[in-house]
Amino acid sequence: MRGSFVARGSRAIEGTACVTRGQRTQIGATDLCTLSDPKSVPPISLQPIGTTDFCYPAVTNPSSQRQVTALVVKNKLFVSNIDLSTSQIALKLVRMEEVKSAVEEHMDLMADLVQKLSSELRAGLRPAYDNFIGFFHAIDWKEPWLIGLAGFHIVLLLVTIITRRKTNFQMCLFLLTLAGVYLAERLNTVLRMNWKSFSSQNYFDPNGLFMSVLWSGPLLVIAMIILINTLFSLCYLIVRWKRAELRHRARIAHSKEE
Structure with missing residues (x-):
């Protein structure tokens, strides 16, 4: 040929x-x-x-x-x-041929895996996104009590940030946020029975979805911020303690040499 x-x-x-x-x-x-x-x-x-x-x-x-x-x-x-x-x-x-073929097979496998994961992720997130959009549009955000609730969470977050160096106050605030999450179910029951006095519609379903999203969710986020700040404070205190210990040992060693 x-x-x-x-x-x-x-x-x-x-x-x-x-x-x-x-x-x-x-x-x-x-x-x-x-x-x-x-x-x-x-x-x-x-x-x-x-x-x-x-x-x-x-x-x-x-x-x-x-x-x-x-x-x-x-x-x-x-x-x-x-x-x-x-x-x-x-x-x-x-x-060279074996390495090239192995790399090509690995790249094809990774491409198939990424494509499969992305398709499954899109298929799983799409219903959740649609439900969230429907929930968001179903709420009348111009109601005064909802504006007051959002303002309460913003003020609580600002207080948490401002008092981040006051460990005792942060611990009290942390316990209060957890208590608010614990009492969310009882608060939802009381508000469901008296919603006509302050709201145009009943947002407080028996499952507590509204309270979980707009009450317990922000409180848990603030509690996590307090917890992370406390961990950083503890790490800083440990570093200070170790430095003081090393300085104390250095002074003892220097006094013995003299």
Whole structure:
């Protein structure tokens, strides 16, 4: 079989091909020549040497009288004119092909996994997003008591931030927020029975969804902020205590030396 193409690097060439001098291409540690099929040069027949991975003949280019080596590795033809043994060249090329195929399989697997996870995530989040939008539009945010509730949470958050260095006050505030979350169910029952006196519609369902979102949720967020601030304060106190201990040990050692 003769072709009218030129192959460089690792492009596949099936059947027989001709070796010419041509331009060189560097692949890994192997210096490869360009392959072509001029009519003046007879084709090279590649013969196997007992393995299906690669075969090679030692040939001489009639146009340049230059000794080269042709290799077939995994159905790909390579030509080398460097001072390396055929087994070394074949081993390098086989390893390159194995690494390339393993990387391609890994990338395909990761792409499929990411696509599957993204589709499942979109399918799971879409109903939750629709429910949240419906809940948001079902509430009349212009009612005075809702504005007062939002203002209460904002003021409580500001107090938490301003008093972040006062550990005792923060602990009292933390306990108050947890008490508010604990009493949310009873508060929801009382408000459900008396909603006509302050609201245009009954938001207080038996399951307590409204109270969980607009009362317990913000209180839990503020409680988490207080807890994180307390942990940072404890870490700072531990560092100060260790520094004081090291200074005390240094003074004792200095007094003993004197």
